[in-house]
Amino acid sequence: MMLLDIEEKYGFTYPIIYKNLSLDGMLTVGEYGPDWYLTVYPKLKENPPLLLHSYDFELLDLNNVNEAIEELLDPEDYRQIKEEFKFIPFGQSGAGDHYCFF
Template identity: 65%
Template sequence: MTLSDIERHYGFTYPPLYKQLEHDGMLNVGEYGPAWYQQVYPTLKDRPTLLLHADDFELLSVTAVAQALDELADPDDYRQIDPALRFIPFAQTGAGDHYCFFASGQQDADLPVVLLWHDQEEAQHLARNLADFLFLMLLQSMADQDTYNEVSDEEFREQLEKTMGTHARYLTARQAEVLQALLARDIIDYDVALPKGRTEAHRGLLTDMELASLRAELIAYDKYDDCFAYGAAG
């Protein structure tokens, strides 16, 4: 099955950038399974496919996309998604939430990207289009070193540099310039403010406040972080 098969069968047109990513081999992550990390990941890590090193992001194969589309459209699916809302999954989190193109929200050439929560009956706006989503995810990757899994400073920086090596061509000149400047920084520790006066320790090349500022400057989206109900009775 190919992207063209998905388009024909489900009456949907992928963004040109996504088709370019497919043409360039950036979507070729193989089929996930028990041995994927040991057998497939080593063949990809030096020339990362789409957001390979991003936190909590698993690109779906075309076969998995078709399966997810059928599940979302199933009237007996537990999510009970409103048939008037069209979501086209292309990736998922470890918890099973889906990153989707929101076909019902298309504005001219812009096809928004949303996160479809599987247990909250809501979808969350992330970006105006795929290009902006890509830049947002790269910013977030630079802001958040995976200290939970004890990723070293050297490995963190190496992953980012290799990611830029395969992703820079899909960015605007200004976006690529900003990310390259961030890569030249020293890694810092910073605190993220949480409700009720709490804080959470983070480590990366920029703070959450800097990330928010760059997002507003370079990929402004008035619906960013807004959520909406997707249930048929919502």
Template identity: 75%
Template sequence: MTPQDIEKKYGFEFPLLYKQLEAEGMLNVGEYGPNWSSEVYPKLKENPPLLLHSYDFELLTLEGVNEEIKQLRDPEDYRQIRKEFKFIPFAQSYGGDHYCFFLNEEKNGEMPIVFLSHDAVEADYLAKNLQDFIFKMFLTDMAYFDNEDVSDQELKNNLESMFRTHKKYLTHQQQDILQNILNREIIDYEISFSYGNEEAKGLLTDDEKNILLNEIIPFDKMGTSFEYSDEE
């Protein structure tokens, strides 16, 4: 299956960047199955496809994209998505929520990325387009080194490998920022919440990450959400 097959079937067009990523092998994650982690992942690790090492992100194959679109548009689907909303999922969280292109707000071939939660029946705006979303995911991964199964150094190595295969898809400004952060040492810091502080570690702080997001990829809807279903 190709992106063009899906476009023809459902009557829309993917962003040009997504089709470029597909043409250049960046959407090739192999076939998911019980042996994917042990047999497929090691072969992809050194030349990561789209956001392979990002936290809570699992890229859908094109066959998976086709199946998930069909599921989301099924009148019998438990989420009961309003007919006026057109979501095109391209990845999912480990809990089964979806990262989607939001077709309703397409402009000049670009469309926002939203996170479709199946528990809260809400869609959260993440970035105004796919390029900015990739940059945002990098910054987020760089700010939170919280995988207990992988050493801090391996997490940094994974980010460096991912940056090498992804940088051509980012702006020069985005590339420079990420490269400078990758040159840093890992730091310990605290994140302030209403209930108190939590310890964290990464290559930049949560506050610095948020400042960079607002400065480099401003989007007035980032961090806002809307209900996509009338179901409670």
């Protein structure tokens, strides 16, 4: 999924600087998994994406943003957010707390 797809689907507009970061490849972190640190991280160190070396922050891959939004909107989830607030996640902590655009 691309930024434009997310904007269109949820009636949201990303900040220009975030769009520029995307165009510059600064939002690409690869697919997280058990071998991420061994297989993906060494390549990312050469040209680190946004906040790669920050404390307790994981940038969400654009393909996972839609999934995170759906989780936040799920009426069965204790974290349910009203759709009109348009929280659009772009990162998360190690504990699964989301960093969102509002």
